[in-house]
Amino acid sequence: MGFTEGDLSAIWLTIKIASVTTALLLILGTPLAWWLARTRSFWKGPIGAIVALPLVLPPTVLGFYLLLAMGPNGPIGKFTTALGIGTLPFTFWGLVIASIFYSLPFVVQPIQNAIEAIGEKPLEAAATLRAGPWDRFFSIVVPLARPGFITATILGFAHTVGEFGVVLMVGGNIPEVTRVISVQIYDHVEAMEYTQAHWLSAGMIIFSFIVLTMVYLFNNKKSTSKIIGV
Numbered sequence: 669m670g671f672t673e674g675d676l677s678a679i680w681l682t683i684k685i686a687s688v689t690t691a692l693l694l695i696l697g698t699p700l701a702w703w704l705a706r707t708r709s710f711w712k713g714p715i716g717a718i719v720a721l722p723l724v725l726p727p728t729v730l731g732f733y734l735l736l737a738m739g740p741n742g743p744i745g746k747f748t749t750a751l752g753i754g755t756l757p758f759t760f761w762g763l764v765i766a767s768i769f770y771s772l773p774f775v776v777q778p779i780q781n782a783i784e785a786i787g788e789k790p791l792e793a794a795a796t797l798r799a800g801p802w803d804r805f806f807s808i809v810v811p812l813a814r815p816g817f818i819t820a821t822i823l824g825f826a827h828t829v830g831e832f833g834v835v836l837m838v839g840g841n842i843p844e845v846t847r848v849i850s851v852q853i854y855d856h857v858e859a860m861e862y863t864q865a866h867w868l869s870a871g872m873i874i875f876s877f878i879v880l881t882m883v884y885l886f887n888n889k890k891s892t893s894k895i896i897g898v
Contacts, residue, residue, distance in 0.1 A: 675868060677844050678852035685760070685848065686828040689767040693775040693824050694817070696768070701779035702809075720773045727770065731837025734766050738838070758840045763848075766838040767828045775824040782816020783809060819883055826879040830872065 671679070704716055722730060738744045738756040744765075745755045756762035786809060794804045810817070832850035839846030841855065849868055856865035 671867060672864060674843065674847075675852060675864065678847050678849050678868075679871075681760075681844065681846075682829055682848040682850075685763055685767060686825045688764050689771060689828045690775070690821060690825045692764070693768055693771060694821065697772065697775040697820070698779055698817075701776045702783060702805075704776070705780045705783035719776050722770050723773050727831065727833025728837055730770060731766065731834040734769060734834070735838050738762055738765065757838055758842060758846060760845065763835060763839045763846055766834050767831060770831055770834045771824050771827045774827045775820040778816045778820040778823065779813065780816075782813035782819075785816075786812045815886065818886060822879055822883055826876065829875065 700715075700719070704712055704719070735757055736742050738748070740746075740749065740755050748754060748756055756765060790808050790812065791804055794808050799807065830850065831848075832854070835846065835848055836851060836854075839848075839851075841847050841851050847855075849872065853865050853868045853872075856862070856868065
């Protein structure tokens, strides 16, 4: 017995949401990580804490307030309604926005740590050679911080794939619209369809193991390269 049509639909939707979310997180999270890595402002602490909130908050709490914010009376909901888009809860893009907030620290923090590890000297040396800000970023920061970007991409994608509480609060359980893998597993268990739940759950375990193995192997390779001076 394999995956049902509903399972395949949930898998495809999950991959689609995770891919879009990860791409947007890299675009939005990189400037934020750059600022957090280099600023000496008082606001670094509070903003860093806000970025890290999803690490400690129950997903249902985050999902509840996002649901209110994107609802018809919330600030995001009023803004999207004024644009003629309508409200975002229980839609694909509502899930993407919720996923961005939920997976934000898993993308920002690895990039921030990688940028902080570069230090000031390479950038100062590039500045003395009259390299502009954009040139310094793309020719110095991006290559040297590549391990952070790779780790951020892997973790951001994997974390989005595995989310449940936020998805259920913001997206509900609409087939082919908001029913992702984690919600599909919940439905199978609730209907006592344990064989189908096993198929999807085992797939998630294998996926998680592969992702974590990639991260650990990549970090070990990076540490070895530093030791031998490569």
